[in-house]
Amino acid sequence: MNDTLVSLALLYGQLSLVAFGGGNTILPEMHRQVVDVHHWMSGADFAALYALAQAAPGPNMMVVPLIGWHVAGWPGMVVSTLAVFGPSSVLTIIALGLWSRFKNQAWRAAIQNGLIPISVGLIAASAYVITRTVDREWIFAAITLAAAAVASRLKLHPLWLLAAGALIGWTGFGQ
Amino acid sequence: MAPTTIEIFRGFLLLGLSGFGGVLPLARHMVVEERKWLTADEFVELLGLCQFLPGGNIINLSVAIGLKFRGIPGALAAILGLIAAPTAIVLALGAIYVRFQSHPQVVHLFAGLAAAAAGLLLSLAIRIALPLWRRPLAVPFAAACFLAIAIFHLPLVPTMLVLAPLSIAATMKIGA
Numbered sequence: 001m002n003d004t005l006v007s008l009a010l011l012y013g014q015l016s017l018v019a020f021g022g023g024n025t026i027l028p029e030m031h032r033q034v035v036d037v038h039h040w041m042s043g044a045d046f047a048a049l050y051a052l053a054q055a056a057p058g059p060n061m062m063v064v065p066l067i068g069w070h071v072a073g074w075p076g077m078v079v080s081t082l083a084v085f086g087p088s089s090v091l092t093i094i095a096l097g098l099w100s101r102f103k104n105q106a107w108r109a110a111i112q113n114g115l116i117p118i119s120v121g122l123i124a125a126s127a128y129v130i131t132r133t134v135d136r137e138w139i140f141a142a143i144t145l146a147a148a149a150v151a152s153r154l155k156l157h158p159l160w161l162l163a164a165g166a167l168i169g170w171t172g173f174g175q
Numbered sequence: 176m177a178p179t180t181i182e183i184f185r186g187f188l189l190l191g192l193s194g195f196g197g198v199l200p201l202a203r204h205m206v207v208e209e210r211k212w213l214t215a216d217e218f219v220e221l222l223g224l225c226q227f228l229p230g231g232n233i234i235n236l237s238v239a240i241g242l243k244f245r246g247i248p249g250a251l252a253a254i255l256g257l258i259a260a261p262t263a264i265v266l267a268l269g270a271i272y273v274r275f276q277s278h279p280q281v282v283h284l285f286a287g288l289a290a291a292a293a294g295l296l297l298s299l300a301i302r303i304a305l306p307l308w309r310r311p312l313a314v315p316f317a318a319a320c321f322l323a324i325a326i327f328h329l330p331l332v333p334t335m336l337v338l339a340p341l342s343i344a345a346t347m348k349i350g351a
Binding site (some may be wrong): 009014015017018019020022023026028031033036037044046047048049050051052053054055056057058059060061062063065066070072077081085088089091092093095096097099107108110111112113114115116117118119120121122123124125126127128129131133134135138140141143144145146147148149150153158162163164165166167168169170171172175 | 191192193198200207224225226227228229230231232233234235238239242243245250254257258260261262264265266268269271272279280281283284285286287288289290291292294295296297298299300301302304307312313314317318319320321324325328330331332334335339342343344345346347
């Protein structure tokens with residue numbers, strides 16, 4: 001149990017400091033560690049927890065406390081939450097003090113622009129990893145593609161798409 | 176008017192409860208228009224800093240706003256307020272999932288939910304990838320990053336330690 005908590009703290013402490021572009025960029029590494037390295041849960045469970053976190057309100061990193069709780073109960077939840085939000089928050093506090101000094105430096109814009117392709121690549125990787133995990137039947141691939149198409153074209157609230165996906169799944173159609 | 180620690184906590188608690196699928200537009204509304212904690216320019220500047228740093232933008236923003244008005248206690252009040260309600264809701268959903276995991280119908284429901292969530296992520300990836308085509312230099316770096324993580328399953332931290340400095344150096348050199 002303690003080993004698990006230490007592993008969770010190390011995993012999320014690291015991810016906290018490299019999550020440039022937010023929670024979705026660290027999803028593949030979370031998946032790799034949680035499913036492939038530590039075997040804490042199956043890929044299907046991981047995808048389900050991710051989907052649950054998307055269906056809940058709030059910031060898009062809520063999958064982290066949920067995974068911590070699923071792996072190691074309440075202590076896992078607390079440790080994961082502290083580890084994923086702590087280091088980046090401390091960095092934010094430090095950076096706020098230095099920020100005004102570097103505001104107009106050219107290298108600041110270069111760092112910001114240089115990190116953009118990296119976050120794009122990481123989010124694309126997240127989409128690939130999650131899609132591969134969930135789309136084991138044609139019906140799920142169809143739901144994924146339809147949700148992606150609708151979300152790209154219409155300004156529909158994401159919750160409607162999640163609800164529609166859940167409903168189609170619930171009927172068992174095509175499974 | 177500078178908000179108190181309690182007001183900061185309460186503001187972000189409501190924000191966490193109301194922000195389905197994207198807290199940022201709501202955060203701007205609350206902070207700038209409704210409560211007038213920051214001007215529009217101050218908000219953009221703080222957000223710029225938060226996007227520059229690792230971690231969720233809205234998480235960092237809450238810390239920055241709390242810190243600005245009430246120091247460390249304010250920062251703590253803001254982040255705790257923001258994540259309190261979503262954490263409780265997510266755990267409640269998780270408990271339902273675990274409890275009824277063996278029900279075939281519930282398994283089907285969650286599989287459909289997960290498929291739709293994957294679709295949302297796919298559309299996000301497409302939306303943020305499209306503007307890259309205007310920056311020819313950015314495409315190979317995004318592609319290399321995608322291949323390393325999605326196809327070759329390389330660990331994230333070493334991958335970023337190699338690709339991020341290269342991408343930044345290339346951006347500096349070309350100025351694009």
